[in-house]
Amino acid sequence: MNCKQERWLRNEEVSSEVPHSSLPVRRIAELVSRLVIRAGVKDPKPVAIGAFFLVLAASTLLFVFGFENWLFVIVVSALLVVSSVLGLSVSRIAEDLRKRFLYDEWLDMYLKRIGGMVLYTVIGYQSWFYFDGSVYFILGICIGYMLSYSFLTRTLKKSVFLSEIKKDGYETHGINPRRSQERAGKQHGAISAAAHGGRVAKFLGRVLFGVKISMDVWYLLTVVFILLRRTDIVLIFLSALFVVRSFAVTIYTVREIKVNEIGVN
């Protein structure tokens, strides 16, 4: 693996929550980050853990009280909104505090997925009784699982290449710079071909990145439907969207791995 390929892997940012977010989301993140730092928080970890526990609390309340009681519906929504806003700001807080550590990054990404799994499963479970259809529970489980599936697909790809990077070691850069440059050129071409060439790849790329919205934004959307007590709509919409997304992610990742494998070999 050479420097071009390595750079490509590095640029493929794992925590693409904030960098890929829309302008209003970035504005919210900036604002919350400023507020949180002014409140005396000196570490992004408690914010990520706090956001996770708020999701757990909201899920527990939803599990116990369901959608019948207005008061609890409002409390659950409020908890989810606070959690989303905090979740959106974790990366920004880490940047502002200049404490962007690997452990914090891992914790943030990991807890978000677990929280998502729990929340959508509970929403599905309550919708089963509220709308009298077990299909909603299955949809909730599907959404919960597919939240992790898309992420697992992407991260496993990097995990597979990590061994290659480690094995390749230090030498590739310096021993024969000219040969290394030639290889880099070829690989870069191949990667670009995957990223930009071919109708299927282009289409899948658009589908994949078109629906690449931060998980916290999904929470906010879900809150609106929880308040309206129409979680059936959000479950159908999100499950359809995530099926398409998972499909696109899988095919796109297979293409990427194939191209990179040619590069490595």
Add this chain to the structure above:
Amino acid sequence: MRRIPIALTTGFKGDSESYYDQLISRYISPFFTLCAKAMGVINPNVLTFVSFFLLLLSCAMVLYRAAFAGVFYRIVIALLIQLSFIIDCSDGQLARITGRTSKLGAWLDRLLDRVGEFAIFAVSGILAWWQTGRILFIFLGLVTGYGLTAFSLAMAVSDSCIVGEIAKFREIEKEKTKEEPAKGNDSQKEKKNLTLVISRVFFFLNFGIGERYLYLSFFILLNRLDIMLFMTSFLVVLRIVSISHHLKNKLKKADESLRRFNEL
């Protein structure tokens, strides 16, 4: 001929490296590998897909009528699960003996393992719910299924985080070779001991994919998936806690190395 046994007995890594693999499946799967090769299957990904579809077939059979089925039906399901696992072991071996190891194959193998596992444990939860009438078992099935996915996710995310910093790590490794190994003080030693104990507990709890499928087949035969779900969900939760602790230490160490590197 000498090459084949070596290629067949190496390469059991990660999740599948468990007692069941070491003692049993390692000696059975070569038979399937050689059969596949004799039948002209040279693409190991075909075996990965066959294994996955066998697991999905067993899921479908469980959902169809396993709740009230006889012993013969349950034996078929248990055998299908075991066959799926053995074929899953064979794909890597076939890749090695035919020289067709690939990153795509490694990725596909891990991904389909996780999806299949989630499906079979979720379905087991549903079956236990039908049998007992308690919805708790659906949640226990989900805890096991989600938990196993979360476990893989934790490790994959950790690797992903490290990929981002890999260039710096190389520099650190270079610096490390120059440095003498530092002697730790008492508190550091205590921490190391604690980590060692936790990693041993983790090893004990590391019931690999083979063991999981073995429990599953066994309890399907007994028609007592409720007992299995209590056990597996508990073990999965413990496993997640221990891997989280392990990764926390690993990533903190990486952070510390990066900090030192930035200070240089």
